Amino acid sequence: MDIEAVDKSYKRWAPIYDNTFGRVTGAGRRRAVRYINTREGSVLEVGVGTGLTLPEYEPHLRITGMDVSREMLEKARAKVTAQGLDHVVELRDMDARKLDYPDDSFDIVVGMYLVSVVPEPEKVIREMARVCKPGGEVLILNHFKRESGVLAVLERGAAPLANLLGWHSDFDRDRIMGVPGLELEESTNFPPFGMFTFLRFRKAG
Numbered sequence: 744m745d746i747e748a749v750d751k752s753y754k755r756w757a758p759i760y761d762n763t764f765g766r767v768t769g770a771g772r773r774r775a776v777r778y779i780n781t782r783e784g785s786v787l788e789v790g791v792g793t794g795l796t797l798p799e800y801e802p803h804l805r806i807t808g809m810d811v812s813r814e815m816l817e818k819a820r821a822k823v824t825a826q827g828l829d830h831v832v833e834l835r836d837m838d839a840r841k842l843d844y845p846d847d848s849f850d851i852v853v854g855m856y857l858v859s860v861v862p863e864p865e866k867v868i869r870e871m872a873r874v875c876k877p878g879g880e881v882l883i884l885n886h887f888k889r890e891s892g893v894l895a896v897l898e899r900g901a902a903p904l905a906n907l908l909g910w911h912s913d914f915d916r917d918r919i920m921g922v923p924g925l926e927l928e929e930s931t932n933f934p935p936f937g938m939f940t941f942l943r944f945r946k947a948g
């Protein structure tokens with residue numbers, strides 16, 4: 744998917760996202776936020792979308808969100824205003840392939856259901872690592888391609904629909920592995936059917 748296709752797709756998704764894809768993927772998102780709430784400091788959520796996580800973060804954290812879709816961000820901004828979410832310090836319109844933050848800026852950098860959507864995920868994970876502080880964590884929550892079983896067949900069948908769906912159903916996890924300075928500390932699968940995976944990397948330093 745190129746960036747125009749992403750923009751077009753999420754313009755369509757924005758009005759219905761929370762009650763469709765957002766609802767189905769809630770368990771993994773809650774798991775990731777539960778972990779982040781045990782940490783301290785600043786968090787960058789890359790591809791924050793409609794901001795479904797924003798009300799769930801504990802107020803001791805400082806949350807920054809960014810997304811390339813203005814329509815998705817508008818939904819996130821509406822949540823911040825309506826619910827008075829003072830721990831959300833900034834929401835910005837930006838391309839994750841070129842994050843407009845200095846090196847070593849955030850304690851935690853997280854991308855939920857992002858890497859199978861963005862063009863050039865290899866570039867995005869490197870950018871996430873760059874803006875993470877040494878000793879900080881880069882967290883990824885996503886669905887990754889399976890090699891066998893019924894779900895693998897369904898994933899392959901849905902793969903040509905990427906532009907329509909707004910994500911790649913058969914995303915290969917290896918595309919975001921092996922970033923210099925990022926060490927994988929945890930990989931956990933979640934229901935339904937272990938479809939979603941939470942990856943926790945630590946940046947050296």
Ligand SMILES: C[S@@+](CC[C@H](N)C(=O)[O-])C[C@H]1O[C@@H](n2cnc3c(N)ncnc32)[C@H](O)[C@@H]1O
Binds near residue numbers: 856
């Ligand atoms: C499936 S949604 C996930 C949204 C949110 N993280 C969640 O858990 O609900 C994927 C999001 O990634 C955003 N996105 C895709 N490509 C991007 C890019 N290059 N830079 C920033 N955001 C991007 C889309 O606009 C969309 O909001």
